[in-house]
Amino acid sequence: MLGLPKGEVLLVPWTEQWGEEFLLEKRRIESGNGAYPLVIHHIGSTAVQSLSAKPIIDIAIEIMRFEDGVQCVPHLEQIGYSYKGTNILPERHYFSKGEPRTHQIHMFQTGSEHLIRQVAFRDHLNQNESDRRSYQELKENLAKTYTTDKWAYADAKTDFVHSIMRKLGFEN
Template sequence: MSKSWYDKADDKQIQQLNKNLTSIFRTQNPVSNDELFWTSFKGYAVNLKNVKCKLNKKVNGLSAKPIIDIAIEINHFLDGEQCVTALQGLGYSYRGTNVLPERHYFSKGEPRTHQIHMYQTGNRYLFEQINFRDYLRSNELARSEYEQLELNLSSVNTNDKHKYAEGKTDFVKSILERI
């Protein structure tokens, strides 16, 4: 989740997002209130029977692009297809499973304001994202270097998200090799 979005969002926007996401997950995986919990919206976490949000990409002290970035862990990869209609009803576009490796990918807005990655439990890309996030949270130097890299890339690649992403690849790989 993007820190800058939360900094700008008012209570009404956060409440609406909370309602939208809760509605999606309850529609796709009916659960009782005891099985559904929110730790806090900034530390977003949902625990459901078959679908659960596991990743909060927020790193304190790191400026971020204004995109709400959500990773969802699903028990079976095909379960992601069951969420397509509900997410489309909330304005998400299903981009399929071939855009990014081993995940269902959804985006919202143009320019993009939200994205959802759905991974099967145990997916290596999900683990890499969590490990990278946790490393940045605990290492001030790496966090500062990554922030500077992102700022430089975003100023040079204002209209090319692919070049922006490619520019981060070597840095991310070097961190993952260390941990």
């Protein structure tokens, strides 16, 4: 049910198991990170009920100070994550787990605009069936077009995401 081979874009239907898997992983993360994670969020499409997604659990971790992210590396490596650094995606420490990849962690400083947007987008799709259906259709079409190009797939979703963020009062 989980795992996306490198270089593939594959959507699978939403399942309650994604929420259960997030909770299991959250407990693993909390078990050895002491006071560093303030809040652990389930983000991305696997956190949106009834939305098909790439079978990877996206996790956002809030930390008080961005520099504290390095203190979390040993524990996260111990539970199977690979630390990719801070230059993969903007303003975050990034970790991935598994090959094929099953989980990824985006670690943000509390108050990060990127985190606030991720959570707002997730919450909006969970509460707005019409936008969720539109996003579902878009993702299905793009997954057929970009079966082996995850960057093009992600880029092609940008206009839709920006339109939702404008609805929510965010500037692009």
